[in-house]
Structures are given as structure tokens and as C-alpha cells.
Amino acid sequence: xxxxxxxxxxxxxxxxxxxxxxxxxxxxxxxxxxxxxxxxxxxxxxxxxxxxxxxxxxxxxxxxxxxxxxxxxxxxxxxxxxxxxxxxxxxxxxxxxxxxxxxxxxxxxxxxxx
Amino acid sequence: xxxxxxxxxxxxxxxxxxxxxxxxxxxxxxxxxxxxxxxxxxxxxxxxxxxxxxxxxxxxxxxxxxxxxxxxxxxxxxxxxxxxxxxxxxxxxxxxxxxxxxxxxxxxxxxxxxxxxxxxxxxxxxxxxxxxxxxxxxxxxxxxxxxxxxxxxxxxxxxxxxxxxxxxxxxxxxxxxxxxxxxxxxxxxxxxxxxxxxxxxxxxxxxxxxxxxxxxxxxxxxxxxxxxxxxxxxxxxxxxxxxxxx
Numbered sequence: 001x002x003x004x005x006x007x008x009x010x011x012x013x014x015x016x017x018x019x020x021x022x023x024x025x026x027x028x029x030x031x032x033x034x035x036x037x038x039x040x041x042x043x044x045x046x047x048x049x050x051x052x053x054x055x056x057x058x059x060x061x062x063x064x065x066x067x068x069x070x071x072x073x074x075x076x077x078x079x080x081x082x083x084x085x086x087x088x089x090x091x092x093x094x095x096x097x098x099x100x101x102x103x104x105x106x107x108x109x110x111x112x113x114x
Numbered sequence: 115x116x117x118x119x120x121x122x123x124x125x126x127x128x129x130x131x132x133x134x135x136x137x138x139x140x141x142x143x144x145x146x147x148x149x150x151x152x153x154x155x156x157x158x159x160x161x162x163x164x165x166x167x168x169x170x171x172x173x174x175x176x177x178x179x180x181x182x183x184x185x186x187x188x189x190x191x192x193x194x195x196x197x198x199x200x201x202x203x204x205x206x207x208x209x210x211x212x213x214x215x216x217x218x219x220x221x222x223x224x225x226x227x228x229x230x231x232x233x234x235x236x237x238x239x240x241x242x243x244x245x246x247x248x249x250x251x252x253x254x255x256x257x258x259x260x261x262x263x264x265x266x267x268x269x270x271x272x273x274x275x276x277x278x279x280x281x282x283x284x285x286x287x288x289x290x291x292x293x294x295x296x297x298x299x300x301x302x303x304x305x306x307x308x309x310x311x312x313x314x315x316x317x318x319x320x321x322x323x324x325x326x327x328x329x330x331x332x333x334x335x336x337x338x339x340x341x342x343x344x345x346x347x348x349x350x351x352x353x354x355x356x357x358x359x360x
Contacts, residue, residue: 085310
């Protein structure tokens with residue numbers, strides 16, 4: 001389970017932001033989790049709830065946005081339904097994953113600044 | 115401070131970032147990759163379940179190499195240096211990275227393991243990841259390619275169950291194929307599963323024991339080595355164009 005080390009990276013990044021902007025509080029952290037990011041949203045949340053004590057994120061709500069993995073043919077644009085072979089047979093090319101489907105991104109940090 | 119009335123209130127601001135949470139790891143991975151590329155070393159991240167045959171694969175590769183390649187390895191293990199010792203015995207200079215509770219290697223662990231290890235003299239550098247079909251997949255280490263070992267004993271459903279790992283693979287090695295006569299496993303079904311999770315499925319069926327498939331694996335390694343950017347003379351000395359590994 002690597003969700004704890006990911007949450008640690010997240011909190012470290014937020015701490016840097018808080019320092020840079022002399023923020024007095026962090027209210028909300030928004031993270032997007034691609035279906036193929038290799039991250040279990042439930043575990044990520046549990047790890048966050050556990051790890052945030054005593055950090056700048058102690059009172060910050062975590063908003064998780066899940067991004068489905070959507071595959072399409074880069075030539076004709078036809079979407080490849082989940083579970084199908086990841087290629088477009090009429091065009092003879094491999095499918096391409098839409099942006100975000102395999103990413104774990106820190107989207108927004110809402111904080112109080114002077 | 116609130117500028118409207120000077121009351122000293124703070125403002126709530128949303129800071130839009132849209133950045134990778136693993137950006138820190140990726141920076142170190144890029145640094146590792148630059149080193150490998152500059153030294154002309156083909157670095158491979160070898161992943162797979164515990165017992166998939168990662169160490170046996172490297173041993174078989176050393177036998178097949180017959181001294182043609184200078185090989186080295188670091189191997190991630192939770193608690194022991196057994197894999198590294200096995201590789202040393204097979205003639206592959208190795209170093210263990212003991213991860214403790216860590217379920218994966220990250221770019222910094224690999225970077226630190228390079229210190230004092232003669233990796234620059236190598237043709238092939240194997241990073242044998244911790245046995246795990248989940249966590250290692252998302253950490254870039256600076257490798258040129260990901261190789262996933264999946265033994266035929268693990269069953270036909272693994273590609274569909276662990277899509278992230280296989281999607282990250284540049285090559286899947288179906289290992290222990292010498293056991294197929296004793297198993298009720300349909301290799302075609304494994305290949306079919308891989309086509310549903312890998313847009314560029316490259317698969318080699320092999321046995322480290324009998325040597326079946328090893329020539330195809332060696333050919334893949336040759337092709338990957340040939341695809342490396344050319345080494346530019348001596349890059350190690352002062353003024354060699356890149357900073358020496360410290």
C-alpha cells in the first residue's frame with residue numbers, strides 16, 4: 001500500500017505552498033485520481049485522515065475527483081469501451097488514453113492568506 | 115490584510131495547481147534517466163509478483179549473455195539481500211535496497227543506491243523492483259523501459275485484475291512456461307487479457323529453466339540497446355559535458 005507515501009508527498013507540497021504564501025489556514029485540498037493512476041481513492045482518503053494530524057492539512061477537507069479511463073482511436077476518434085481490446089481494428093492503430101485517466105493530480109489548494 | 119477597510123481579515127484564495135503529486139519523484143527520475151542516457155546504460159525496471167521469477171530471469175540473462183554485456187543490478191527487497199546475493203553468484207554485480215515496510219522502489223532509493231556502485235561501466239542495469247503487482251507501477255525510476263514478469267502459474271486473470279501494472283509495461287515476460295504441461299492455463303487467454311489493458315502489447319513466453327524464449331528476450335534487449343542515444347565519447351572526465359555523478 002503506497003497511499004501513505006503519496007499523502008506524505010501531498011502534505012509536503014501543501015506545506016511548501018503555505019510557507020510561500022504565508023497562509024494562516026488551509027480549508028480544502030482538491031485531488032483528481034485517474035482510474036488507472038494506481039491509487040485506491042478509499043485508501044487515499046483513509047491515509048489522508050490518518051496522516052494529516054499535526055500538519056497544515058489538519059483542518060483541510062479533502063475533495064477527491066475520480067477521472068475514468070477513457071480510450072479512443074487517435075485516428076478516427078471512435079471511443080473504445082472498457083474491457084475491449086485497446087486497438088482500433090478499422091484504423092489498425094493502438095488506442096490512446098484520454099488525459100487524466102492515469103494521473104494523480106493536486107488540482108487546487110484553498111487557503112487563507114493575509 | 116483586508117484592503118477594503120484594513121480590518122486585518124484574511125482572504126480565502128483557491129490556488130490552482132494541476133500538478134502531479136509525484137512531481138518530486140519524477141524530478142529525481144528524470145535526473146537518473148539523464149545519467150543513464152549520458153553513460154549509454156540501458157536501465158530496466160523489472161517488476162512482477164513475489165515469485166514471478168524476476169531473479170531467475172536475470173540469472174538466465176547472465177547465462178545467455180555469455181559475457182557479451184556488462185550487467186549490474188539493484189534489487190529491492192523488504193527485509194533481505196537474498197536476491198542481490200543470488201545475482202552476485204550469477205556474475206551480476208548487485209546491491210540490495212532494503213525497503214523495510216516499503217512496497218515499492220522510488221527514484222530517490224535508486225539514486226542513492228547508485229552511489230559507489232560502478233553503474234556507469236555497464237551495458238545493462240537492472241532495477242529489480244519489490245515483488246508486488248500494484249505499487250511499483252506508478253513510480254518512475256528513470257528507467258528506459260518497464261519489464262513485467264508474469265508467471266504462467268499466476269492464472270489467466272492477472273492482466274485484467276492489475277491493469278495499471280500491465281498498462282505501464284513496455285514488455286511482458288510470461289515466465290515459467292516449462293510448467294505449462296502441468297497446468298490448466300490457457301496462454302492465449304493471458305495474451306487476450308493483455309491486449310485489453312495494453313495499447314502496445316509486447317509479450318514473450320519464456321522459461322529461465324529450459325531457455326525457451328530467451329533468444330527473443332535477448333533480441334529485445336539488443337534492439338533496446340541499439341535504440342539508446344549514442345554515447346558521446348568520454349563523458350566522465352572534467353568538461354565532459356555533463357556533471358559527474360556525485
